[in-house]
Amino acid sequence: DALPASDARIFLTIEGYDQTLSALVQDVKNYTAAQLRFGMRFANAVTIDEAGTATADISRISLLEPDIASP
DSSP: HHHTTTTTTEEEEEEETTTTTEEEEEEEEEEGGGGOOEEEEOOOOOEEEETTOOEOGGGTOOEEEEOOOOO
């Protein structure tokens, strides 16, 4: 309850390399205390294939899922 009253904010930075543009791309998001979702986390957006190549699925960037602790 005290968090929203304090005007706390979280800043999230995402950075990646776009091979098509041959450039580093970045984005910054600003979340207020009212937007925080306790007990949730961002879903994985990167998969690694059998050759070890990482692929980012940009459509999953904003997906949330329950943050269930591992046993």
